Amino acid sequence: MNFHAIAAIYKFEMARTWRTLFQSVVSPVISTSLYFVVFGSAIGSRIDEVQGVSYGAFIVPGLIMLSLMTQSISNASFAIYFPKFIGTVYELLSAPISYVEIVISYVGAAATKSAALGLIILGTSFFFVDISIAHPFMMLLFLALTAITFSLFGFIIGIWADNFEKLQIVPLLIVTPLTFLGGTFYSIDMLPAIWQKITLLNPVVYLVSGFRWSFYDVADVNVGISLLMIGVFLAACLVIVAWIFKTGYRLKS
Amino acid sequence: MPAGPPFSDKDDAVQPIISIRGLNKRYDSGFHALKNVNLDIADGDIFALLGPNGAGKTTLISVICGIVNPSDGEVRVDGHEIIADYRGARELIGLVPQELTTDAFETVWATVSFSRGLFGKPKNPAHIEKVLKDLSLWDKRNDMLMTLSGGMKRRVMIAKALSHEPRILFLDEPTAGVDVELRRSMWEVVRSLRAHGVTIILTTHYLEEAEQMADRIGVINAGEIILVEEKNELMQKLGEKRLTLHLQDSIDTVPDTLARHELDLVDNGHALLYTYNANDKRTGVNSLFRDLDSAGIRLRDVDTKQSSLEEIFVDLVKTPTPEPAADAQATAKDNA
Numbered sequence: 001m002n003f004h005a006i007a008a009i010y011k012f013e014m015a016r017t018w019r020t021l022f023q024s025v026v027s028p029v030i031s032t033s034l035y036f037v038v039f040g041s042a043i044g045s046r047i048d049e050v051q052g053v054s055y056g057a058f059i060v061p062g063l064i065m066l067s068l069m070t071q072s073i074s075n076a077s078f079a080i081y082f083p084k085f086i087g088t089v090y091e092l093l094s095a096p097i098s099y100v101e102i103v104i105s106y107v108g109a110a111a112t113k114s115a116a117l118g119l120i121i122l123g124t125s126f127f128f129v130d131i132s133i134a135h136p137f138m139m140l141l142f143l144a145l146t147a148i149t150f151s152l153f154g155f156i157i158g159i160w161a162d163n164f165e166k167l168q169i170v171p172l173l174i175v176t177p178l179t180f181l182g183g184t185f186y187s188i189d190m191l192p193a194i195w196q197k198i199t200l201l202n203p204v205v206y207l208v209s210g211f212r213w214s215f216y217d218v219a220d221v222n223v224g225i226s227l228l229m230i231g232v233f234l235a236a237c238l239v240i241v242a243w244i245f246k247t248g249y250r251l252k253s
Numbered sequence: 254m255p256a257g258p259p260f261s262d263k264d265d266a267v268q269p270i271i272s273i274r275g276l277n278k279r280y281d282s283g284f285h286a287l288k289n290v291n292l293d294i295a296d297g298d299i300f301a302l303l304g305p306n307g308a309g310k311t312t313l314i315s316v317i318c319g320i321v322n323p324s325d326g327e328v329r330v331d332g333h334e335i336i337a338d339y340r341g342a343r344e345l346i347g348l349v350p351q352e353l354t355t356d357a358f359e360t361v362w363a364t365v366s367f368s369r370g371l372f373g374k375p376k377n378p379a380h381i382e383k384v385l386k387d388l389s390l391w392d393k394r395n396d397m398l399m400t401l402s403g404g405m406k407r408r409v410m411i412a413k414a415l416s417h418e419p420r421i422l423f424l425d426e427p428t429a430g431v432d433v434e435l436r437r438s439m440w441e442v443v444r445s446l447r448a449h450g451v452t453i454i455l456t457t458h459y460l461e462e463a464e465q466m467a468d469r470i471g472v473i474n475a476g477e478i479i480l481v482e483e484k485n486e487l488m489q490k491l492g493e494k495r496l497t498l499h500l501q502d503s504i505d506t507v508p509d510t511l512a513r514h515e516l517d518l519v520d521n522g523h524a525l526l527y528t529y530n531a532n533d534k535r536t537g538v539n540s541l542f543r544d545l546d547s548a549g550i551r552l553r554d555v556d557t558k559q560s561s562l563e564e565i566f567v568d569l570v571k572t573p574t575p576e577p578a579a580d581a582q583a584t585a586k587d588n589a
């Protein structure tokens with residue numbers, strides 16, 4: 001293992017966060033807080049409880065998930081896309097560093113950032129709504145697994161993207177809609193029967209449900225299935241990354 | 254010279270630090286950028302890879318450094334096969350690519366330290382300091398890269414390549430678009446690296462540059478290595494001159510009294526060709542004229558022609574095989 005290289009890339013990526021503190025931390029915290037203010041304090045008091053949880057508290061896990069996923073993707077995709085774009089990737093390709101080490105350092109840094117952001121948003125939410133955490137360990141496990149999985153997914157997008165538009169398109173057009181339709185703002189048993197079935201095709205449903213279960217001990221789908229789904233997605237991303245590096249796809253000619 | 258790839262004539266010398274056998278590169282577009290390249294580079298040499306734009310210089314370097322996948326063939330760096338043992342190979346190499354690419358918001362110190370870490374070396378501020386001072390970057394160490402001029406950025410890229418104390422340094426077109434001062438200081442750095450045993454491979458399409466710096470010169474054209482030779486031998490060729498004696502009256506044979514000058518009768522007997530080396534102590538020109546006079550041969554005109562490296566190069570590049578230059582050399586030797 002080239003630990004010096006992993007440390008160098010990880011440190012480089014974390015330093016980038018401090019330079020872009022506003023964009024990568026402050027702005028998602030503020031925008032999520034707005035949801036808490038609007039749905040938690042203002043409208044939330046007029047909405048019935050969902051599954052025995054006040055509406056303001058009910059939406060917190062889903063909103064954290066939303067930030068976690070979009071930030072993981074944008075952090076990791078940008079981290080690998082940018083060196084390709086400006087050409088500094090030559091150094092990475094010519095260094096005595098394995099693909100596993102490259103993935104560990106980039107995905108590790110992106111996941112660290114988004115997990116930290118998720119915890120900051122969680123901390124912020126205490127100011128606005130009354131929440132409790134029934135299974136703290138499972139909560140952290142979901143947080144970490146989601147951060148890692150989506151950072152890996154972002155890494156793949158960053159390698160695949162050959163322009164800035166492609167970089168934005170997946171988080172904007174796929175992840176955000178799936179999250180909004182994935183039970184962040186409602187329990188899926190509030191949907192008509194047919195939509196309950198269709199919704200189960202949305203992978204984000206399992207993440208939000210599992211994550212919310214770790215807070216309030218209530219879930220749309222079985223927690224074991226939620227964990228399994230993350231595992232499947234993680235495995236799929238790993239397979240794709242392995243293939244990318246084996247072929248040098250979009251990295252080497 | 255035997256047909257086939259022009260190998261080193263120092264086969265019995267120490268193991269080469271870079272050894273390339275049967276290397277081919279076909280890009281996805283189908284373009285055959287490297288054609289059966291065989292090349293050895295000796296440890297401690299400054300090797301200049303000379304060739305016109307698009308010859309495949311960058312491609313060759315990129316394959317050795319791991320940036321471009323070879324299609325087939327084998328490359329070893331100090332015995333380490335570049336794919337099976339990429340760590341062993343790449344640890345030894347520092348690369349300064351042709352394009353000027355740096356981060357924007359990093360400081361000079363941070364980016365050079367980053368490179369050292371990337372190549373698996375523990376922190377060594379003293380070494381980074383030395384590299385930055387050697388390249389006159391010390392004053393700029395806390396400056397952000399985006400604030401530096403192009404020349405300074407080029408220095409930073411060299412500093413990055415030297416950060417991990419490589420044994421081999423690749424400089425891809427190091428002086429393209431570089432001002433005189435930087436060029437000079439770059440050569441100083443290169444010479445001092447060489448004095449410390451670092452092997453340097455540079456590419457250029459300027460003959461002058463190869464001539465000034467290199468121990469050995471390889472010429473590449475259209476993906477083929479067409480000549481590899483000691484610089485001094487090439488320079489010897491450079492000293493070769495042809496004196497053409499245009500005759501007042503044509504002759505059928507060269508008179509016996511002129512035999513020792515080994516003249517060639519050309520132009521249907523209207524001219525005599527004398528080949529000599531201007532670098533020799535005795536060129537034989539004086540005695541040739543004396544003998545011509547006593548043989549009663551009257552001259553209409555004379556002209557001399559020097560085969561410059563440029564010419565040798567152009568010659569080589571125009572023709573697919575290195576025959577012309579090799580023949581000229583052989584003739585000169587036979588005559589000697």
Ligand SMILES: Nc1ncnc2c1ncn2[C@@H]1O[C@H](COP(=O)(O)OP(=O)(O)O)[C@@H](O)[C@H]1O
Nearest residue numbers: 253280282284286305306307308309310311312
């Ligand atoms: N990624 C690529 N795909 C297809 N052709 C390429 C690629 N990179 C370089 N080439 C072609 O390969 C040839 C050699 O290029 P290069 O090695 O950059 O030459 P040099 O460095 O000697 O100027 C050129 O004709 C160039 O157009």
Ligand SMILES: [Mg+2]
Nearest residue numbers: 310311351426
């Ligand atoms: Mg080039």
